Amino acid sequence: MKIGIPGGLLYYRYEPFVRTFFNELEVDAEYSTRSNKEILDLGARNCVDEACLPMKLFHGHAAKLQKTCDYITVPRIMNCEFGESICPKFRGLPELVGSGTGKSNQIFTEPIYMNDKEKLKKALKKGCRQIGVSDSRLEKAFRSALENQSNTSFGLNEDGYRHRVFLAGHPYNIYDSFANLNLLQKLHHLDIGVITEEWVNRSELMGELTGFIKRPYWFFLIHNFAPAMVLMKRKDIDGIVYVSSFCCGTDSVTIELIKNSIGSFPFLVLKLDEQTGEAGYNTRLEAFREVLK
Numbered sequence: 001m002k003i004g005i006p007g008g009l010l011y012y013r014y015e016p017f018v019r020t021f022f023n024e025l026e027v028d029a030e031y032s033t034r035s036n037k038e039i040l041d042l043g044a045r046n047c048v049d050e051a052c053l054p055m056k057l058f059h060g061h062a063a064k065l066q067k068t069c070d071y072i073t074v075p076r077i078m079n080c081e082f083g084e085s086i087c088p089k090f091r092g093l094p095e096l097v098g099s100g101t102g103k104s105n106q107i108f109t110e111p112i113y114m115n116d117k118e119k120l121k122k123a124l125k126k127g128c129r130q131i132g133v134s135d136s137r138l139e140k141a142f143r144s145a146l147e148n149q150s151n152t153s154f155g156l157n158e159d160g161y162r163h164r165v166f167l168a169g170h171p172y173n174i175y176d177s178f179a180n181l182n183l184l185q186k187l188h189h190l191d192i193g194v195i196t197e198e199w200v201n202r203s204e205l206m207g208e209l210t211g212f213i214k215r216p217y218w219f220f221l222i223h224n225f226a227p228a229m230v231l232m233k234r235k236d237i238d239g240i241v242y243v244s245s246f247c248c249g250t251d252s253v254t255i256e257l258i259k260n261s262i263g264s265f266p267f268l269v270l271k272l273d274e275q276t277g278e279a280g281y282n283t284r285l286e287a288f289r290e291v292l293k
């Protein structure tokens with residue numbers, strides 16, 4: 001029995017956990033390749049037209065694995081941090097993938113609360129029982145996976161470039177070089193390094209969320225707006241580059257909030273969609289480098 005693990009969406013945040021967990025379970029797991037044109041085309045065919053690019057890519061990864069695997073894992077992530085909500089599409093991901101690909105061989109679809117170890121273990125237990133893994137093996141795999149996730153350092157903090165920007169966005173847009181058209185490489189080529197949100201600590205983040213009528217609770221808003229403010233005030237950056245998905249609801253609010261809070265500080269928004277033409281994209285990056293200068 002082979003289990004397919006699609007490498008899209010929040011896999012970019014939880015890869016150490018996922019890999020350790022399935023390794024320790026000693027199941028036959030197949031991980032998807034990096035995103036590419038074939039996966040995007042498959043995703044576009046198997047997903048609703050209105051979905052954002054990361055959703056289509058995830059559908060593409062899932063559809064490709066379904067050709068060779070008996071089951072595919074489609075996590076239903078409810079939240080990542082206590083008190084912070086994520087996009088509802090994550091909560092309905094198994095149904096979205098099922099209706100798109102027409103297959104119902106998803107496992108590990110129980111609601112997952114990444115901030116609550118007991119609830120997380122309970123959710124995984126059900127999937128493990130489905131594939132015949134004992135509770136004792138699950139316990140061991142779970143402990144190792146948690147440990148590896150917390151011991152892995154994430155994020156980028158690059159020195160040695162003429163300029164440095166805060167690279168804002170969701171992990172699957174920042175780290176999927178196919179989706180973002182090799183953004184990091186292009187920035188480096190323009191002598192621009194990046195720093196990401198992981199280099200701002202939790203108390204600094206929270207300090208930027210005061211003064212609103214209601215405290216913001218959207219996960220991606222908090223993790224992009226607040227670091228942008230902290231890094232700008234610290235004078236750690238020369239500008240902000242926000243890599244966003246076309247038709248993302250939370251980004252539309254976050255981007256306006258940042259714009260309204262930074263005055264004339266250099267700010268570039270790059271919207272990703274299914275188009276893979278790079279000419280306009282490159283021109284905008286070059287123009288932004290002139291603004292930084």
Ligand code: SF4
Binds near residue numbers: 087248249250
């Ligand atoms: S948060 Fe935005 S980019 Fe991410 S899945 Fe939801 S709509 Fe798509």
